[in-house]
Amino acid sequence: MTDDLLHAPLTIEFGFNRTTGPVVGAFYTGLREGKVLGIKGADGRVVCPPVEYDPTTGAPLTEMVEVGTEGTVTTWSWVPTDREGQVLPAPYALALVQLDGADTAMLHVVDVSSTDQISTGDRVKIRWADERQGLLTDIACFEPAGGAA
Amino acid sequence: MGANRVAVIGCGQTKYTAIRGDVSMPGLIREAAYRALDDAGLTMDDIDAVVIGKAPDFFEGMMMPETYLAEALGAVGKPLFRVHTAGSVGGSTAIVAASHVEAGVHERVLTIGWQQQSVSEAMWALSFPIPFQQQLVAGAGGYFAPFIREYMRRSGAPDDIGILVALKDRVNALKNPYAHLHEPEISYDSIKESFMLWEPIRYSETCPSSDGAFAMVLGSEKAAEQAQAATGVRPAWIIGTSMKSEPATANGRDQITPQAGKDCAADVYRQAGITNPLEQIDMVEMYVPFSWYEPMWLENLGFAAEGEGWKLTEKGTTQMDGQLPVNCSGGVLSTNPIGASGMIRFGEAAMQVRGQAGDHQVDGVNTALGHAYGGAAQFFAMWVVSAEKP
Numbered sequence: 001m002t003d004d005l006l007h008a009p010l011t012i013e014f015g016f017n018r019t020t021g022p023v024v025g026a027f028y029t030g031l032r033e034g035k036v037l038g039i040k041g042a043d044g045r046v047v048c049p050p051v052e053y054d055p056t057t058g059a060p061l062t063e064m065v066e067v068g069t070e071g072t073v074t075t076w077s078w079v080p081t082d083r084e085g086q087v088l089p090a091p092y093a094l095a096l097v098q099l100d101g102a103d104t105a106m107l108h109v110v111d112v113s114s115t116d117q118i119s120t121g122d123r124v125k126i127r128w129a130d131e132r133q134g135l136l137t138d139i140a141c142f143e144p145a146g147g148a149a
Numbered sequence: 150m151g152a153n154r155v156a157v158i159g160c161g162q163t164k165y166t167a168i169r170g171d172v173s174m175p176g177l178i179r180e181a182a183y184r185a186l187d188d189a190g191l192t193m194d195d196i197d198a199v200v201i202g203k204a205p206d207f208f209e210g211m212m213m214p215e216t217y218l219a220e221a222l223g224a225v226g227k228p229l230f231r232v233h234t235a236g237s238v239g240g241s242t243a244i245v246a247a248s249h250v251e252a253g254v255h256e257r258v259l260t261i262g263w264q265q266q267s268v269s270e271a272m273w274a275l276s277f278p279i280p281f282q283q284q285l286v287a288g289a290g291g292y293f294a295p296f297i298r299e300y301m302r303r304s305g306a307p308d309d310i311g312i313l314v315a316l317k318d319r320v321n322a323l324k325n326p327y328a329h330l331h332e333p334e335i336s337y338d339s340i341k342e343s344f345m346l347w348e349p350i351r352y353s354e355t356c357p358s359s360d361g362a363f364a365m366v367l368g369s370e371k372a373a374e375q376a377q378a379a380t381g382v383r384p385a386w387i388i389g390t391s392m393k394s395e396p397a398t399a400n401g402r403d404q405i406t407p408q409a410g411k412d413c414a415a416d417v418y419r420q421a422g423i424t425n426p427l428e429q430i431d432m433v434e435m436y437v438p439f440s441w442y443e444p445m446w447l448e449n450l451g452f453a454a455e456g457e458g459w460k461l462t463e464k465g466t467t468q469m470d471g472q473l474p475v476n477c478s479g480g481v482l483s484t485n486p487i488g489a490s491g492m493i494r495f496g497e498a499a500m501q502v503r504g505q506a507g508d509h510q511v512d513g514v515n516t517a518l519g520h521a522y523g524g525a526a527q528f529f530a531m532w533v534v535s536a537e538k539p
Contacts, residue, residue, distance in 0.1 A: 008280035016210030016269045021173030051220065052175060058193055058223030 023052040026064055031138040034128060038067045038102045048102035049136075068100030070125040070145050078115055088141055093118045097142055110142045117144065154539060155250040156373035156384035157499035158257075159189025159366035165329035165484040168267040169360040174211060175221035178263050181362035182222055185259065188505075189366040190379035193223030196366070197255035202232040202242030202262045203488035208271040209264070222259070234392070236436070236523030238262060239363065239491025240530030243519075244390045247367050247532070256369045262492035263362035271358065271487060290355055290439060292525065294347035296404045297441040301349065303405065304444070306459035308349065311440035312340045313462055315354045315482055318437070321469060322479025324508035329359040329484040354440035356485035363492045365499065370538075385499035385517075385534040389420030397525035404526055410449040413529040418451070421516070421533040426451050430533070431514040432474040432501050434494035436521045438481045443467065447475075450520065469511060477501070477509040491521030495532055502534045 020028060023039060027050050030037040038048030040063040042056060048067050053060055076095035079086070086092075088109050095118070096105035111127065112118050123145035132138040161184025163169070169177055178201070186192060199222050206212045215231040222229065232242040239262035246260035264271075301308065319335045322328035335353070343353035368376060373384035393416070395402065395409040402408075414426075423429045435450075437443045447458035452473060461467055467475035476482070478497045481490050498517035500506045515537065521530045 006281065010278075010280055014207070014210070014269065018268060019170050019173055019177075019265065021171070021176045024173060052173060053179070053220040053223075055220050056225060058220050058225060 021052055023050050023061065023064070026050070028134040028136075030066075031136070032132045032134040034132065036067050036069060036099060036126070037064045038099075039064050045103035046101060047104050048099055049106055065101065067102045070123060071097045071099035071102070071105075071142075073110070073118065073120055073122045073124055074098050074105045075120055076110070076118055087137070092141070095124070095142065097124055108139060108142055110144075112144060153251050153253045154370040154373070155247045155367055155387045156370070157365050157387065157496070157503070157534060158368040158373050158376035158384050159185040159187075159191065160364070160496045160500050160503070160505065161185030161188055162327050162363045162493065162496070163361045164327050165359045165361035165486060167329070167358065167360065169265065170267070174209070174214060174263075174265055175218055177265065177360065178218065178261055178362050179221050181263065181364040182259060182261050185364035185366050188380070188382070189368070189376050191257065191366060191376070196223070196227065196257050196259045198228040198249060198258050199224040200230060200232060200242055200246040200249070200258060200260045202238040202260075202492065204238060204264050204271065205233070205235070207269075208266070208487065209268050211268075222261070234394075234523055234528045234530065236438075236487055237392075237491050237521040237528040237530045238523060239489050239493065240495050240519065240521030240532070241392055241491070241528070243365060243367070243492055243495045244392055244530055244532060246365075247387055247390055250367050250369050257372050258367045259364065260367060260492070261362060261364040262489040264486035264488035265360045266358035266486060267360050290347045290350050293439055293442075294350050296526070297349055297439065297445075300405050300441060300445050304456040304459055306444065307463070309341070310444055310459045310462050311349065311351070311354045312337055314437065314440035314443040314467075315340050315351075317468055318440075318476050318480045318482040319353075321477050321509055322483035325478045325483075326507070327484070328479040329357050329361070330479070349441070350439050354482070356438040356481045357483070359484050359486040361484070361486040361489055363489045363496050365492070365496050382503050382505060383536060385502035385536070386538050387532055388422075388516075388535045388539045389417040389533040390531070391416035391420070392528070392530045394529075395527050397527050405445065406449045406455065407526050407529075409527060410446070410522065410529045411451075413531050414450045417518075417531045417533055421535070423516075423533065426518075427453075427473060429516060430473065430518050431516050432477060432498070432511050433518045433520065434478060434480070434497040435475050435518075436481055436491060436494055437476060438485060438490075440482060443475060446520065450518070469509070474511050477506065477511055479509075491523070491530060494521050495519035498532070499534050502536050
């Protein structure tokens with residue numbers, strides 16, 4: 001019966017833009033320049049990527065700090081199969097990476113070819129995109145930094 | 150209203166402008182919120198819950214922003230939720246916030262409405278040809294223009310009443326430093342000569358596209374007394390609230406003076422003890438995005454008999470120095486961050502009662518009406534605020 005019901009496709013395309021504000025804007029500008037910025041929270045710990053307002057107290061945060069381009073895998077998942085729209089050809093790892101000097105981890109991809117090559121605690125480093133535009137994809141991916149931490 | 154008294158004890162807003170490129174969305178909202186807290190002599194620690202409202206997500210392409218505004222609004226560890234009723238959302242949001250105090254659930258609730266029109270194109274965001282749904286391919290002005298034409302036909306109003314409304318509101322806006330449009334050169338002739346967008350609506354009879362936010366702190370009787378003692382500003386007691394809805398299309402539906410609007414007004418007047426609105430209400434902040442909606446709503450809200458609303462406009466009754474000043478802030482015709490516009494109406498009414506409206510303050514406002522509508526003139530939200538404790 002349901003085959004008889006009318007149906008029609010809808011593809012929505014519509015333009016949007018964003019205002020980033022002073023903190024998030026500085027983070028993306030930093031990526032374009034090849035550096036990663038975090039921000040010092042009310043408790044002195046560094047949040048990266050940075051946030052405008054303290055996650056606990058809500059106070060406005062202003063103290064941007066540069067963190068490292070190397071970090072530690074805090075947990076990970078494995079992507080074994082190529083699918084359309086993925087940022088890397090599979091296989092690769094999705095991982096939470098805590099950059100040196102930061103107290104929070106960010107989700108990104110790690111370019112390794114088998115699960116033998118990644119584990120929690122591994123050291124990884126940023127592989128920058130060839131052309132940086134001020135986007136999170138300026139970090140093309142992470143790759144093993146060589147040697148365990 | 151219910152068992153517990155509720156009052157507006159703090160108001161805050163941003164300077165409205167076409168593009169607030171210097172702040173993020175959370176930064177914009179926070180600016181209004183913290184101004185309202187300052188006005189109430191409070192900090193975020195004093196707030197029990199946060200109720201926010203914005204226009205459809207597609208207007209900004211920001212889906213469910215309430216899910217990541219907790220830290221920006223200092224709402225960590227507190228209830229934070231969103232209300233949505235199209236263009237009337239700012240009013241509905243304030244009413245939902247008030248109901249929490251009225252019910253005795255919270256002492257102090259922060260409520261905020263906002264929009265960044267600059268990040269997209271709200272005019273066309275609701276005009277997608279979604280299969281098998283009613284389409285609004287004309288944009289909002291094109292949708293409402295035929296109803297304005299019908300109002301003119303029914304009422305026999307002179308065809309320049311809309312110009313008079315637009316001139317009044319844009320001149321009023323010059324007295325409001327927060328208003329988006331400041332056009333000192335505005336004149337009857339410049340409005341008349343502005344280009345015709347959707348006949349009979351001219352460009353200068355149409356609301357602008359604005360970025361901005363408005364916030365209020367609503368408090369219990371105890372909170373209101375404490376705030377007044379701390380700030381010296383009297384609370385605006387909420388003496389009636391009402392929301393009504395109806396379908397966009399229905400047999401016998403009158404789009405010129407919708408039944409939901411009449412019912413909403415009757416409900417809010419009954420609560421506030423108003424039997425003669427023109428005599429008993431001192432000023433109105435009314436949702437007028439296209440000039441002709443002033444006379445149309447004057448009738449829908451019971452300030453004039455059907456077909457007679459335009460006469461109040463023509464006589465100057467709705468001017469700042471008239472018997473019933475309407476939109477002293479400059480109204481939606483001068484400032485339109487859609488998701489905030491209803492709350493601006495409610496908040497400006499409260500500011501008038503509190504004596505906080507600065508150069509656009511009307512002397513001796515005791516009772517004021519805030520009004521908002523949304524969708525296809527199908528969602529209504531209203532409140533009446535008073536200087537006198539109910």
